[in-house]
Amino acid sequence: MVNTAATTADGLELFSRPAVRSLLEEVRESVRVSDAGAFELVSADALRADGIDRLAHDAALSDNEDRRDTARWLILQAGRAVGIAPASIHELYMARGRGEITGFTVPAINVRAASFDTGRSLFRAANELKVGALICEIARSEIGYTDQRPMEYVAVLMAAAIKEGWTGPLFVQGDHFQVNAKKYKADPDAELRAVKDIIREGLHAGFYNIDIDTSTLVDLDRGSLDEQQHLNYTLSAELTAYVRKYEPAGVTVSIGGEIGEVGTENSTPEELRAYMDGYVRALAEVSAKVGKPVAGQSKISVQSGTTHGGTVLPDGSIADVAIDFETLRTLSDISRREYGLAGAVQHGASTLPQSAFGNFPAVETAEIHLATNFQNILYDHLPSELRELMYEHCRQNFQDERKPSDTEEQFIYKARKKALGHFKRDLWHLPEEDRERIRAALYDQFVFLFRQLAVENTMDIAQKYVPLPEVPRATPADLRMKAAADDWDLSD
Template identity: 45%
Template sequence: MLFTNKKNLEEKTKSVMDVFKKKIKIIDEEKLKGEIIDDLVENLQFNKNEEIKKTCEKIIWQVAFQKGIYPASLYSFYQNLAKKKKTNFTIPAINLRGLTYQTSQALIKAAKKNKVGLFIIELAPSEMEYTHQSPEEYAAVILAAAIKQNFSGPLFIQADHFALDRKKYLNNPKLEIKRFKNLISRVIKAGFFNIDLDMSSLVGEGKEDVFTQQKNNFILTAFFTQFIRRQEPKNIEINIGGEVGEIGKKNSTPADLDVFMEGYKKELSRLGVSKGISKIGIQNGVSHGGDVLPGGGMAKSKIDFELLKKLSLMARQKYGLAGAVQHGASTLPLSYFKKFPEFQAIEIHLATDFQNIILDHPAFPSKLQKKIYQWLLQNKKNERKKGWTKAQFIYKIRKMAWGQFKKEITNIDKQAKEKIAKSLEERFNFLFNELKVKNTQKLINNIKN
């Protein structure tokens, strides 16, 4: 239910907790984890009264801290991984575009079942925009899901693909840098203590030499590394990643990594920054969401596992990073996932598969799906690339409908949501097993906020 004002909020929650004391006093744990936490999330997501939204966010944070749930950084953990010759697991980083409260519960439930501590929940700026999820809302909804599932311990919330807008930067660098700094400051305040910087769109692929290609990339990555370090909350060292090649473009090479890292290190030294990135995103034959065929099926992936291993070990052994990050893997054949730990991927980013599970699920309302597709055809036709079939267009662009239909999707039948959540939980169980992160809870118990 939506609260009409703060007094209404207090009236509806007073039998469960006293929310307007300096420290919230929880009276009824079970009722809190029942309808009250659900109501707080609903108001956080859909109440038009900003004061109520902020109050709900504040309550969720305070309850989470009382229950030992807190956002944390993986920086120190990755620093320790960098000292190892080889690693035996790959950490999943999961983007939640819709049904975020339900999906994060399924994720946390699977993590508890498998004693998984090493998982990341992330969102990119583009996703924040088209899913209508602010950083503040996203972080608080994840904390609420953890409360609901009786979770305790650190949660690793990550800002994914944090990039300058290429066109805006080339047109007005000062204005775009200012906008980007404001966004970084905002996500840090919201609890995103892991940030993947992605300046790869500014790599000059047409340039003759690798240094000239990578120059903008390593200079700007160093510049924003310095900015992030200056924004860090007390006692928190944010885990920062970089990216050496743009996903979906040409494959990264050892020369790319060498030039990027050498240039980056010199820039950091010039700026007086001692703590840099701890991981590096590479391109190895994949694309975001996969490549869909004209009939709607998926094209065979051209992923290069040997290149992944070569660059990951090089990053670790030569430059002291934890390893390479695999992007664009969500829609790969399921049999591929057990290969990532073997080929030394330190992290793998997954998004589209979970979107597909939700939108293509037998329990997802067919009328709503049809309505979404009609809206896309009418309102996103400018996104359609030349030669795309209808099936290709729908598959590639349907992510842009999450925000427009956020409330309708959230309000689908309870039983349908439960069936979808069960399928998501099964996929998370599978991924945790294949990526070998089961029983890693003990590895992160000493990470504090």
């Protein structure tokens, strides 16, 4: 089993260490910790003016583990004090499945780089437009190449929300917690263990929304749709049970499934029903094995014509996409009427034409995932010297990803996401005028998207359906994962 909590004595001892005492002294006008380990918010104004910047920086970049984890703990405590906490969107989505909520599409924003600045732009726009139906997410693959482990990700984005005065349930999502088909074929147990490990780490950090993606294992060479989807829905049910076993008390994690890998053929009603009927059966079997009902998914990802990052043309521009909105309308309707889900989820959408986004709420798409265009905006507004350093890093380190037919522009466009983690510190330490220029451009895009997706004035809705959960974190030591996920499975 994982031991995630230190003893009281060990936890309190951490506050006496020099690096931690130094941090507490630096933010003493904002927050303090008593000798007994109790957190106190001294001044919300001082916190937003300066203290949260210091804490966010150390939460992401400090080389001292004690200082880093204390900064993260202080951010979580401060967030709770001002009305922010990691939460699950499950109950809001269930209400949508019952028809109580309609008319908007929840944006799920992949924050890959310059996360504090990107988060500030995001929550500034959300605060001004009163947006509460909003998800921040990061995929299993992105965690690696952006160098952002889940605990860092939650802390930095909460810090950004604090900085901008936004409050409410903070929906942080593990996007594409995906089974790699090649690795699964070579060693199924090891690949499932890797997915369970990242699920467990995400839950520990505050990822109370998780998209389980086993759609990579759909076998279109099998005869019937049920056979094609069998491994997909069976493993989805197993991983659902795994999430339920380890989710915090009082939290029902929002779980998503997927019926077709993004970039493949468009999904059909028959595929949706084959997956969902199989999933319902498999989940009933899982429930029988564990001896209690296991809550299921809240949404379903489908394919309607997009690809992740868009299709890159030889000059580096993005090809227009003919997205099938009627597929989204039909599959969203079926998922609500027949299975009680919030609706269909659209992936790979950030590079669509600006005129397309207003169609998503019109066809009652539940959720839309947006990533690459924010990365594009970042690169477009970087100082040219840093941008060229990052491109050269790609040329030196990722040539094996260049296809023989790729132009230089195509290669750079597809590879440059891999430079983000290596240059995380450089992006954070840009001059303030450069950071403000990036924030302004991102803010404009977030305002546009929020309006197009009709999520203005959803703050009250989010708070109505999702009260802030209580997940105790007694000391910074409680944030540390001491081991990988245990070996619990359905045979226990």
